[in-house]
Amino acid sequence: MTAPSEARTPPPPPSSPSPTTAFEPPAARRRRTTVVSWLLLAPTVLWALYSLLNFLLSGRWWLWLLPDLIPPVCFLLVPSALLAACCLPDARRPRRRLAPVLVLLLVTGLTRAGLNWTALVPGGGPGPAPAGALKVFSWNTQYWDTTDDPDAFYRYLKSQDADVYLLQEYLSWVAERPRPVDELARVERQFPGYQVEILGEQLTLSRFPVLAAPGVGQGKNVRPGTPWQETFERGKVLRTDIDVRGRVVSFYNVHIPVQLDLERTVLSGGFYRETRRRDAQRDSHYAALRKDVAGNPNPVFVAGDFNTTPAMRDLYGLRDTLHDALPASDTVWPRTWNSEGVGLWRLDWAFTNDLLRVHRYDFVDPAGLSDHRAQSLVVSLGKRS
Numbered sequence: 001m002t003a004p005s006e007a008r009t010p011p012p013p014p015s016s017p018s019p020t021t022a023f024e025p026p027a028a029r030r031r032r033t034t035v036v037s038w039l040l041l042a043p044t045v046l047w048a049l050y051s052l053l054n055f056l057l058s059g060r061w062w063l064w065l066l067p068d069l070i071p072p073v074c075f076l077l078v079p080s081a082l083l084a085a086c087c088l089p090d091a092r093r094p095r096r097r098l099a100p101v102l103v104l105l106l107v108t109g110l111t112r113a114g115l116n117w118t119a120l121v122p123g124g125g126p127g128p129a130p131a132g133a134l135k136v137f138s139w140n141t142q143y144w145d146t147t148d149d150p151d152a153f154y155r156y157l158k159s160q161d162a163d164v165y166l167l168q169e170y171l172s173w174v175a176e177r178p179r180p181v182d183e184l185a186r187v188e189r190q191f192p193g194y195q196v197e198i199l200g201e202q203l204t205l206s207r208f209p210v211l212a213a214p215g216v217g218q219g220k221n222v223r224p225g226t227p228w229q230e231t232f233e234r235g236k237v238l239r240t241d242i243d244v245r246g247r248v249v250s251f252y253n254v255h256i257p258v259q260l261d262l263e264r265t266v267l268s269g270g271f272y273r274e275t276r277r278r279d280a281q282r283d284s285h286y287a288a289l290r291k292d293v294a295g296n297p298n299p300v301f302v303a304g305d306f307n308t309t310p311a312m313r314d315l316y317g318l319r320d321t322l323h324d325a326l327p328a329s330d331t332v333w334p335r336t337w338n339s340e341g342v343g344l345w346r347l348d349w350a351f352t353n354d355l356l357r358v359h360r361y362d363f364v365d366p367a368g369l370s371d372h373r374a375q376s377l378v379v380s381l382g383k384r385s
Helices: 017-023 026-057 074-085 091-107 150-159 184-190 217-221 229-233 269-294 313-321
Strands: 132-140 164-167 170-174 177-179 195-199 204-208 209-211 237-244 245-257 300-303 348-350 356-364 374-381
Touching: 017 348, 026 074, 026 091, 074 091, 132 245, 132 300, 132 348, 164 245, 164 300, 184 204, 184 229, 195 237, 204 237, 204 245, 217 229, 217 237, 217 269, 237 269, 245 269, 269 300, 269 313, 300 374, 348 356, 348 374
Parallel strands: 132 164, 245 300
Antiparallel strands: 132 374, 164 204, 170 177, 195 204, 209 237, 237 245, 300 348, 356 374
């Protein structure tokens, strides 16, 4: 007697092929893969070339000031976006070759992207400030109060309640040219008890006694009676030595010239001649600042508008000598310009040497009074060396 056949589960029907794989001819698939490969290869090669040239030419060739204007965060975003595109199904073939290159570009761009990685670490801050810590406020005012409500401008400044103010663009802008302003009397009325030092367009206010204001670099050639325009060109670093409860602290109020003359068209030879001239001026001011800081035995605080991004080599020497205050900030992506539009650049910086400790570093909304965010810091004096 034959045993009844066991019940068998019928095999599943074959899966329906997708329209792409079922009906697309092999030649069409190859063409599509080739197109995807080129769409990934071209931007990868271009970005690799830019990244390499940025490393080699930034701060070394005056014309590279123009490509240097690319937002530094692109060093993170561009390779990340291309890596994500490599995960697409049609990118299997180029992925094997491009992914390692993109990972390398991403890793080498992390330090140039300008992000504050310390802010991502819980408890990574410097700790609370001790009693007697100083508050320092640095700000590019965008033509002082000449384009704002003057009362609102001074209310904003006074509301910061800083011990030391490092202010740039103490000037007006008339007929596409910088012009001096004379508001010393009002400044002294608004800030009674403060001492005021002015060099061209830099103005420093201090609650503590100012002992000296030695010239730095080209600023050494500024004398009483020097025409304002010449002072404006030469005096881009205002150093004030301030007596802070018996300790001399050197504050450097800095405004490095902007790279470009935006009033000229890029199609004119004058645009490039002016860019080259400004590059030489920037180099001169940076070299003088580095030299003065290196020979200064005091606690040092340097801040202002450097018109320089994290991806530009111009700052390398200063960042090797001093400490960027950024680890004391809880901002992951610090941006100071343009507060009136798409803010993609950090152009304003603050540095200290080993004798000063930064406890707090904030980028302050300018309340519509400037195109630069302000820098507010709390610092304390370290032990005497």
